[in-house]
Amino acid sequence: MKKYRSLLLLVLYIVLPNLYFSQKSDKIWIDGLGRSFFSSDAQINEEDTISASNISSGYNLIDLNTHINPFETIEIFGQVRIKNEFGSFFGSGTQIDIRQLRASGIIKNKVKFSVGDLFLKQNKFTLYNYDEELNFFENNYNSSYKEIVDYENFYFENRWRLQGIQTNFSYKFDRFIRTLEFDLFTTRPRGSSQINSGLNTSISDMLISGGSMVSKLNKSFTAELNYVLLKELPATGTVERAIRNPVYQMGINYNNKSENSIINHKLQAGFSERNWSYKSVDDSTSELNKGMFAEFSSSYFKIDSTFSLNLGYRYVDPNFRSSGAQTRRIEMNETNVGSIYSLYSNDYLVRPISVFDIVTDPNIYNQNISGTLMSFDPIFSNALPYGDATPNRQGIFLDGKYNSKNKILNINFKTSYFNEVIGQGTTQKRNFFTILQSSDINLKEIFNHTKEFDLSFSTMNQITSREGDSIERVNLNSQHFNLLIEKEILSKLFLQLSLKRFESKGNEYINKRNEYGEIFTFQSLNIIRVDNLYCYGIKYKYRENVYINLQYNLWNSNFNNSNYPDLNFQRFLFIFSIKL
Amino acid sequence: MSKTFYKLSVIFLIISFGCSKDEVEGPLLNEIFGNFQLNSSFIISNNSPDFSNSNELVKFHCDFNKSIEWKISILGLESGSLKEISGFSNLIDSNQINWNGNTSQVPFFKKELCAVELSFLNEVDTLRDTINILETKVYDGIVVADFENGIPQEAIVFHQFSMNMTFDISNDDPLEGNNYFKMGGRMGWNEWFLGSLDIPLDLASVNTPATDFYINLGVLSGINGETASDQFINILVSESTYPFNDDLSNNASDVFQDTMEVYKYQIRPVDWYGWKMISLSYDQFEVKSSGGNNLREPKNITAIKIQCQSCPGANANCPENMGIDVRTDVDFLILTQGSDLLSQ
Structure with a gap:
């Protein structure tokens, strides 16, 4: 191993100067990211005399992105990660990984293609990586953590990172229609791998393929078609059954632009099918689900971006299944546990995922497309746990934005009222009312300060209710409050104070699904839970993407349950991040 | 065109608002x-x-x-x-x-x-x-040994000559019928093997694969609420074509020698009190000696051996066995096809 490290260092020594010279010719250029991360966590639970009172960990890493352009129209991109965990000596404990590889180019100035690691997104009902719970309006409340979570999990503009091939091209016309654009891809998000070495069993390859067609029909109308297919190839593994899940979407968009505003109407609908086929029986399928969705929305935008409003109605069938759009970022089950103090108390209880884990821990997040609905925790996201593609929902939504012209006030809000199309475990249906808002106030402008001074706060309230007898009745109320005060005390040096409080109270039932994603039972939930996260710190920003952040975090979870002792933890955090 | 769009939207809204169903997802x-x-x-x-x-x-x-x-x-x-x-x-x-x-x-x-x-x-x-119950159930299978008429004809009983050896028919606590076969005793020297019962078989008429062919055996263990440490039974199955009872040397290894096609299953430990029915499909047997094709073909089985073994008291690992007899008594050895005995 030492031999290989020496060889690598030698190669870097020889190659790096050459890269510098090559950069001049624009054929090879480098960017990337460097990060030092250190955290020291301490548990301050009086009842826990077994767990270590203090745990510290950290790492240094460099991601080197090499872009090679042998021709103007071809780029080869490779990302190499060198990571060294704290506590390891020079060389030992160092990991070197190829993190991304991609070749892309343009053929005859007409057809774009990419091969390798792709970041793909289609429509919100076919292929879309929805944000995790408690994250709305791309806030800055815990931006240092959020950047790491997203970067480490390849979350980028709600795209899924998949490996495969993609191509797109477009046509322009002078009659009937104006343009026609195509985007096609095929990827393999999961390769065949061994399940049990003793029995020599392995799971099959999973492929996701799809295509989009967008056409500008005239000045006002645009039409779109999206198709995505998730499929397992049974011949590539020993598993008896294989999933198949095609999803179709079509939509039409109407834009009316006036002098000061744009009015947009969008009507879209689609359907899905999902089943399993069996190797041993020809043409056999089981657990067939067929479902559709439809959405109509109208938007009003002021051209100067000071105001926008969007109102719509959505129907998603209980049997609508779209793996690419319904896969969640966090699987909320007992096996997915936080990286620190995953067991706690003298009874070695599994620590449930807390607000702190959702905000800070990249390891609880998922990067793989799931063929069945993943589990969710209703206290965090009950109305739309699978985003807009959440099955068994119909209702209205309204969202809007206001930016004052003097740049003092920025307000975002969203509200929705949905109910179930069919009941779960009863003919009674749940109702979901959600309202959330986020406000940014520029105190610098108000108080005429010369240095930055911002106040942001947001609130979310989600109420789930269901009528019925004492067993059927559901009443769950979740509230979430965020506050961030950021003050530039010296040039580029910011004092930060943030508070996150989450409270959930009431009763609900958690769905338990089998291997085909069908509900087989319910787990009753009666909860009064409060999570708090306080962060105090300073941040020195060399530039927007180059900073040092020192933080002290204090967080707790109160379960109000004698079987689950409350959690109290604190963390000291140091991050030095450089993004080139 | 914009009028058509609006009409479509209104129709969609009217249809969608009516989409509520009285169905239920999941159990009630x-x-x-x-x-x-x-x-x-x-x-x-x-x-x-x-x-x-x-x-x-x-x-x-x-x-x-x-x-x-x-x-x-x-x-x-x-x-x-x-x-x-x-x-x-x-x-x-x-x-x-x-x-x-x-x-x-x-x-x-x-x-x-x-x-x-x-x-x-x-x-x-x-x-x-x-x-x-007016009349009891009659189990379907090939009864190899129920010991009602003594030890099966042509069977070989071999045992060491040490303390309290009990390799014989007894009638004090049978599993089925009136008799059973006692296998036990106490070894006075450092020897694990106490004795065995070998029975010849002719299963040429059996066409069942190994996965559906079951060897069922009642095993009685425990004396006064105690069992010897690490006592166990080896079941050896021979598919050898050598004549049975032709070679009594080497602890009566006969048709179960290392050069012959022999399969083995070990019931270890035998640590329960009273009778227990052990049922094993033939495919669970491991190859003991690869003198054949290693295919485990029930129709080729020519003999079965039930071996009584235990950690001897003279061994440093289990001195407590100096004070207790080994007991791995057996009864009602029956071969079944399609399912094990208790699933019939």
Whole structure:
């Protein structure tokens, strides 16, 4: 191993100067990211005399992105990660990984293609990586953590990172229609791998393929078609059954632009099918689900971006299944546990995922497309746990934005009222009312300060209710409050104070699904839970993407349950991040 | 075109608002969390069955208001035999839930009175009745040894000559019939092998694959509530074509020698008290000596050996065995096809 490290260092020594010279010719250029991360966590639970009172960990890493352009129209991109965990000596404990590889180019100035690691997104009902719970309006409340979570999990503009091939091209016309654009891809998000070495069993390859067609029909109308297919190839593994899940979407968009505003109407609908086929029986399928969705929305935008409003109605069938759009970022089950103090108390209880884990821990997040609905925790996201593609929902939504012209006030809000199309475990249906808002106030402008001074706060309230007898009745109320005060005390040096409080109270039932994603039972939930996260710190920003952040975090979870002792933890955090 | 768009949108909204269904996803909550209630009495179709008639079944019926884990227990009041039937449903359907006289736990039922009990998980309700067995069930299989007429003809009994060796027929506590074969004793020197019983077989007419071919053997263990440490049974199956009882050297290894096609299963440890029925499909046997094709073909089986072994008291690992006899008695060695004995 030492031999290989020496060889690598030698190669870097020889190659790096050459890269510098090559950069001049624009054929090879480098960017990337460097990060030092250190955290020291301490548990301050009086009842826990077994767990270590203090745990510290950290790492240094460099991601080197090499872009090679042998021709103007071809780029080869490779990302190499060198990571060294704290506590390891020079060389030992160092990991070197190829993190991304991609070749892309343009053929005859007409057809774009990419091969390798792709970041793909289609429509919100076919292929879309929805944000995790408690994250709305791309806030800055815990931006240092959020950047790491997203970067480490390849979350980028709600795209899924998949490996495969993609191509797109477009046509322009002078009659009937104006343009026609195509985007096609095929990827393999999961390769065949061994399940049990003793029995020599392995799971099959999973492929996701799809295509989009967008056409500008005239000045006002645009039409779109999206198709995505998730499929397992049974011949590539020993598993008896294989999933198949095609999803179709079509939509039409109407834009009316006036002098000061744009009015947009969008009507879209689609359907899905999902089943399993069996190797041993020809043409056999089981657990067939067929479902559709439809959405109509109208938007009003002021051209100067000071105001926008969007109102719509959505129907998603209980049997609508779209793996690419319904896969969640966090699987909320007992096996997915936080990286620190995953067991706690003298009874070695599994620590449930807390607000702190959702905000800070990249390891609880998922990067793989799931063929069945993943589990969710209703206290965090009950109305739309699978985003807009959440099955068994119909209702209205309204969202809007206001930016004052003097740049003092920025307000975002969203509200929705949905109910179930069919009941779960009863003919009674749940109702979901959600309202959330986020406000940014520029105190610098108000108080005429010369240095930055911002106040942001947001609130979310989600109420789930269901009528019925004492067993059927559901009443769950979740509230979430965020506050961030950021003050530039010296040039580029910011004092930060943030508070996150989450409270959930009431009763609900958690769905338990089998291997085909069908509900087989319910787990009753009666909860009064409060999570708090306080962060105090300073941040020195060399530039927007180059900073040092020192933080002290204090967080707790109160379960109000004698079987689950409350959690109290604190963390000291140091991050030095450089993004080139 | 914009008018058409608006018309389409209005039609969509009208249709969508009407999309509410009275269907239910998942099991009913009231079935899972509701109070348990019996909707009918516990009905037994036949309280005096004659199980010697293979078509005779005792059928059970009961229904309740929610799906629940239920269990029917049938206890032989003389034999102590126990049959348990369980399920998770809101109905005990007499077309599916029945009893043919078999047992879940040996000894076997006798001609006796049985107590029947229907109970429900986490519920206090328990329903009771009785069944009087007129004739017991006749198990379907190839009986290799029931020891009713002594040791099978041509069988070889071999044992060491140490303390309290009991390799003989006995009738004080049989599993089936009146007799059983005692295998035990106490070794005075550092030797694991106490003795064995070898029986020749001719299974040429059997066409069942190894996965569906079962070797069932009753094993009795324990003396005064204690068992010797690390006592166990080896079952060896020979597919050798060498003549049986041709070579008694080397602890009567005969047709089970290292150069022959022999398969082995080890029941280890034998650490229970009383009788237990051990059922093994032939495919679970490992290759002991690869003198053949290693295919485990039931039709080629020519002999079976039951070996009694134990950690000797003279061994530093188990000095406590100096004070206790090994006991791995056996009875009712029967070969079945399609299912193991107790599943019949």
